[in-house]
Amino acid sequence: MTPKPPSKPIKSEIGVVEEAEEDGVEECRELEVLEATVEEEVSESAGPEVKIVKKSRWEQSRRSRKFCGKWLNIPEIREWVHPIPTDPTYVWCKMCKSKIRAHLNDLKTHKSTKKHKRNMATYEPELPPAETMDCGNGIFVSFSTPKIRQGEMEVMGLTSDATEPKEAEDPESGVLGGPNLSSMSTLGGKEVVNPASLGFIGSGNMAQALLGAFIKKGLVDPPHVTASAPSVRNLTKLCALGVCTTHDNNMVVMKSDVVFLCVKPHLLNNVIASLDPLPPDHNPLFVSIVTGHDIDSLEEMLSTLVERPRVIRTMPNTPAMIGQGCCLYTLGTHATPSDGSVMHSMLSSVGVCAEIPEQQMDAACGLAGSGPAYIYAAIEAMADGGVKMGLPRHLAQSLAAQMVKGSASMVLESGKHPGQLKDEVCSPSGTTISAMHVLEKAGFRNALISAVEASALRSKELGGNK
Numbered sequence: 001m002t003p004k005p006p007s008k009p010i011k012s013e014i015g016v017v018e019e020a021e022e023d024g025v026e027e028c029r030e031l032e033v034l035e036a037t038v039e040e041e042v043s044e045s046a047g048p049e050v051k052i053v054k055k056s057r058w059e060q061s062r063r064s065r066k067f068c069g070k071w072l073n074i075p076e077i078r079e080w081v082h083p084i085p086t087d088p089t090y091v092w093c094k095m096c097k098s099k100i101r102a103h104l105n106d107l108k109t110h111k112s113t114k115k116h117k118r119n120m121a122t123y124e125p126e127l128p129p130a131e132t133m134d135c136g137n138g139i140f141v142s143f144s145t146p147k148i149r150q151g152e153m154e155v156m157g158l159t160s161d162a163t164e165p166k167e168a169e170d171p172e173s174g175v176l177g178g179p180n181l182s183s184m185s186t187l188g189g190k191e192v193v194n195p196a197s198l199g200f201i202g203s204g205n206m207a208q209a210l211l212g213a214f215i216k217k218g219l220v221d222p223p224h225v226t227a228s229a230p231s232v233r234n235l236t237k238l239c240a241l242g243v244c245t246t247h248d249n250n251m252v253v254m255k256s257d258v259v260f261l262c263v264k265p266h267l268l269n270n271v272i273a274s275l276d277p278l279p280p281d282h283n284p285l286f287v288s289i290v291t292g293h294d295i296d297s298l299e300e301m302l303s304t305l306v307e308r309p310r311v312i313r314t315m316p317n318t319p320a321m322i323g324q325g326c327c328l329y330t331l332g333t334h335a336t337p338s339d340g341s342v343m344h345s346m347l348s349s350v351g352v353c354a355e356i357p358e359q360q361m362d363a364a365c366g367l368a369g370s371g372p373a374y375i376y377a378a379i380e381a382m383a384d385g386g387v388k389m390g391l392p393r394h395l396a397q398s399l400a401a402q403m404v405k406g407s408a409s410m411v412l413e414s415g416k417h418p419g420q421l422k423d424e425v426c427s428p429s430g431t432t433i434s435a436m437h438v439l440e441k442a443g444f445r446n447a448l449i450s451a452v453e454a455s456a457l458r459s460k461e462l463g464g465n466k
């Protein structure tokens with residue numbers, strides 16, 4: 001149905017519906033369709049009674065609105081909005097430290113308030129002070145000195161979203177004030193509100209990549225994250241980000257609304273078996289990044305802790321750390337649609353993400369999960385080729401990496417088939433076709449197909465689903 005601008009008296013009751021200027025923003029389209037429907041029905045009916053019915057339908061619809069992950073694709077919104085995993089009917093404004101109803105119109109109204117504009121203009125990420133403190137019970141709360149922390153964060157490519165004290169309610173924007181969103185904590189000597197608490201069991205490469213990206217994107221404040229590992233090797237890196245670290249996996253589960261399982265596949269059974277059953281009022285969402293283990297086995301293992309465990313199985317990759325990841329996920333039997341939308345918005349904040357059927361998870365591992373390693377090896381080898389033919393090492397490596405990045409962008413942005421793009425590089429009797437012949441003779445394409453296949457088969461094997 002073609003959207004129409006509101007023109008009847010009902011307009012003032014339902015507010016202004018904005019154009020669907022951003023592609024793929026379902027919320028906008030839903031608003032427009034609903035708007036058009038309301039208008040049509042009102043024009044067919046005359047009396048005030050009908051109007052009240054329409055208004056009540058509208059109100060119901062408004063009440064049922066939830067945060068939509070696609071909003072994070074809207075440049076003017078994603079800079080300051082982050083989702084509240086525990087309550088998708090609201091979002092959090094990082095700039096104003098305020099909770100806002102998860103309605104696209106409210107977000108747009110909020111964005112144009114003076115207060116928000118002022119906060120946007122003056123917003124500066126800030127680092128927490130102090131030093132690492134052993135709190136006993138195996139818990140370390142990390143407050144590195146700003147200097148060390150800054151250095152560590154640069155190494156990890158991160159910045160902090162540490163925040164200022166909350167301001168009072170903003171009457172202009174319909175923003176709800178008050179610290180009742182979730183929990184309060186102190187960061188840099190100031191009170192901050194966090195929307196959710198995250199836990200990581202296992203603190204290695206992939207946990208650091210995901211957590212680093214979540215912090216960088218402002219999806220979570222470091223003091224509301226608890227991460228565990230048996231040794232301090234990785235924990236010290238997370239400590240430097242302001243995350244609480246511990247050797248006690250039960251502590252992670254008890255402190256978190258969302259628990260990421262990030263251990264190697266062969267350790268998962270024992271790790272879950274050693275967790276304590278949860279109290280009746282605690283039912284966190286478990287997100288497994290562990291290769292191979294399927295939803296059935298995850299649910300079976302976790303049902304020793306909680307009845308009907310809420311589980312999501314994911315396959316991320318390490319470029320997530322710089323917001324360039326590919327993350328696939330599949331929902332477990334007891335995961336709710338709201339768990340799915342929270343997961344989608346979290347993962348889409350670290351790159352592209354998609355929900356896939358579970359049967360495709362091993363293939364996703366073979367291609368997207370393991371794939372970065374194939375490409376790093378290719379970059380290294382091509383740089384070696386450049387060095388062999390006379391280029392300095394640093395230049396050869398930069399050229400190889402940029403060439404891969406540029407070629408990938410051509411595939412994604414030109415809409416052309418990669419075979420056509422390849423043909424456009426190969427001049428008759430030229431240099432490239434000579435090189436392509438060498439690659440064909442060496443079985444280049446066959447090797448890549450077999451690599452994806454081998455990884456996918458190994459993923460099946462690791463999960464015991466031969």
Ligand SMILES: NC(=O)C1=CN([C@@H]2O[C@H](COP(=O)(O)OP(=O)(O)OC[C@H]3O[C@@H](n4cnc5c(N)ncnc54)[C@H](O)[C@@H]3O)[C@@H](O)[C@H]2O)C=CC1
Pocket residue numbers: 201202203204205206207228229230231234249262263264265267271289290291315316317318369370
């Ligand atoms: N590295 C990658 O690119 C990807 C990894 N994955 C999966 O993510 C999981 C983790 O992989 P990585 O981070 O690469 O491994 P990693 O070896 O870097 O990290 C594993 C972490 O688990 C910790 N750990 C070991 N035993 C533990 C225990 N009993 N309790 C708590 N923590 C324990 C280790 O100390 C370490 O911090 C694996 O299942 C892997 O298959 C999935 C996609 C991509």
Ligand SMILES: O=C(O)[C@@H]1CCC=N1
Pocket residue numbers: 291365369370
């Ligand atoms: O090598 C592995 O087992 C993991 C899974 C995907 C990437 N790394």
